[in-house]
């Protein structure tokens with residue numbers, strides 16, 4: 001039921017009103033304005049009626065106050081005729097809704113009250129509408145705020161992403177730039193290497209071609225002949241070193257270089273190297289192996305051949321880059337490794353080059369002097385030392401000299417090394433031996449037979465695999481026979497001939513003699529179970545020691 005409040009100081013008016021309308025509305029009555037306020041606070045009053053003349057306050061004043069606190073409540077004044085002008089003014093100012101003159105007519109008042117309730121309901125609906133509009137507005141604002149925050153967050157993320165991308169692009173660009181510089185450098189290095197290599201090959205070749213033609217001149221005296229032969233030997237040796245280095249580099253680059261570990265005497269290699277360099281006729285430097293007085297022989301378990309190659313390379317360099325003074329080399333035993341060094345008093349190396357010289361093809365060029373070399377020796381040393389379990393580095397002062405250091409792991413395993421034979425192999429005596437030389441190239445055969453002739457061995461020549469097999473087949477009772485088997489021959493190659501010979505007589509040792517020096521070849525030769533292998537080019541000592549080792 002709609003609720004109505006009536007305030008009047010006359011109790012009879014109140015009861016009369018209540019009685020008249022109690023069936024149509026829920027009627028609240030108040031005898032004073034303060035009672036009226038209490039009712040207003042506790043109920044949903046839609047229409048309030050107030051008497052104009054009350055002792056404390058006029059009806060219009062009271063309703064003005066109500067309008068401030070409950071603006072939707074429809075306010076009606078009940079009044080006698082005398083106050084009409086004041087009340088009309090109040091209606092015009094919007095402070096009250098309507099006035100009813102006493103005594104009121106029930107029917108008329110009912111219409112006014114119903115209209116008042118409709119007005120209240122309308123105001124309320126409006127208010128609810130406005131509120132819900134405000135609420136949805138607020139929601140909208142919240143949503144907008146949320147979306148704005150989300151967009152800001154995404155913007156920040158995008159910003160971060162953009163910065164990260166920019167960083168990535170900068171890094172990648174720098175990396176590409178570096179890679180480009182490296183590629184250009186390596187291109188330049190390779191071109192320089194090719195030019196250098198051509199020079200390094202042509203120089204000894206020129207000497208070999210030139211001096212061998214001079215050697216053939218009938219007018220050449222025997223003294224000159226000895227000198228020319230020495231030149232031929234020296235240049236052939238440097239060509240061999242060059243080819244070995246190129247071989248090593250290509251094996252290293254393709255990870256095919258294998259070490260052959262065994263016990264070897266560092267002391268004897270160092271002593272031998274000291275003698276070798278000191279005896280060089282054109283060497284005017286003092287070369288000193290500083291551990292030569294050491295009573296104990298240093299034995300290592302590693303690749304002795306590669307060790308000799310490293311130390312020889314460092315000594316060759318020391319000699320090449322030192323004009324006067326001395327070269328000292330040796331080792332120091334440390335707790336878990338051996339520190340080797342080669343110290344010279346030569347030209348030294350600027351700090352900026354001290355790392356670079358261990359790279360492939362890196363040569364320091366000097367404007368006033370040409371040093372021969374290809375720039376691969378130290379890069380081979382570095383890789384070998386690394387494979388053997390050590391490190392290599394240099395300390396140097398330009399103009400004063402350099403010291404190259406390298407380490408190798410030390411395992412002390414006591415072993416008995418075979419007694420070194422001092423006798424020259426060139427005076428070997430193989431009188432009791434029959435040597436079958438399977439070789440298709442007449443010059444190479446000539447070289448082998450000339451070396452072997454001095455030993456007294458009986459020599460037979462087979463020009464291909466078939467002839468070699470025929471010789472063994474037709475001499476079934478051969479004893480003390482050895483076969484030197486070239487691998488690449490016409491008709492039947494060395495592998496096939498070796499296989500048949502071993503079937504015919506497994507006791508006969510067969511040494512593969514080959515110009516192939518790649519690891520695959522040595523694997524194939526190993527697999528074929530040759531007794532040994534000799535790589536071309538070889539020297540007389542090399543050939544003779546292979547034969548001596550088999551008997």
Ligand code: ADP
Nearest residue numbers: 317318321348357363364373374375376377378
């Ligand atoms: P190269 O055949 O040119 O000597 P290496 O790889 O053995 O090649 O050496 C690289 C470079 O290191 C040399 O070109 C030289 O400039 C420098 N170098 C090597 N050893 C010495 C040394 N003992 N004294 C001064 N410079 C050296």
